Amino acid sequence: MFKEEHEVSVLGAPQNPGPIMSTMVKVQTDTVVPDHIVWSLFNTVFFNTCCLGFMAFAYSVKFRDRKMVGDMIGAQSYASTAKCLNIWAVVLGIVITIRLTVLLVLVLPGVIYAVMQNRGF
Template sequence: PVGRDPSSAPVTTTVINIQTETPVRDHIVWSLFNTIFLNWCCLGFMAFAYSVKSRDRKMVGDVIGAQTYASTAKCLNICALVLVGIAVLIMLRVQVWGALGDSVG
């Protein structure tokens, strides 16, 4: 009513809890690429298997398990990439030395 203090009015608050889902990258595309093209010592296939396990854990809701499998898949993918890179560099080096040896001799 008139003359009532506005600070004495009841205060209503609404609280909205928004759960932020931690995105877990399962690296499945990178693992599939490594399986098809860079499958050094089956590291690409093992990375693909861990990526699938990570995706399964994510679907179940086990974020910690999904992150663990995804981390393992990432490490295996990096190892496969590095080993194939080293092998390619060694093969190029041997080819260059072979070509230089043929032209010099």
């Protein structure tokens, strides 16, 4: 076959009297990105305001599909969208729940009292 010759040269001591500096770069290959599927399912069942919980669930499933294919950039995009939709679903669900509770506690007794007075009870 072919013979390969390698040349090795000795560099010796560094010419600069200052300290030798080095830089280490870590490349993380296994990034853990949560898919938020449990949170999306919870919002779909309990806080499905304007179908935000269902949309978040759909994006969580799309995240898993992209992750299986190996497209981590697309998967991270879907995960970010699912997280945003979940936050909005929870916030709007809590605001609507508080408003309905206030309506039932403060307004409904007055309406019932007025109706009873009008009918002669």
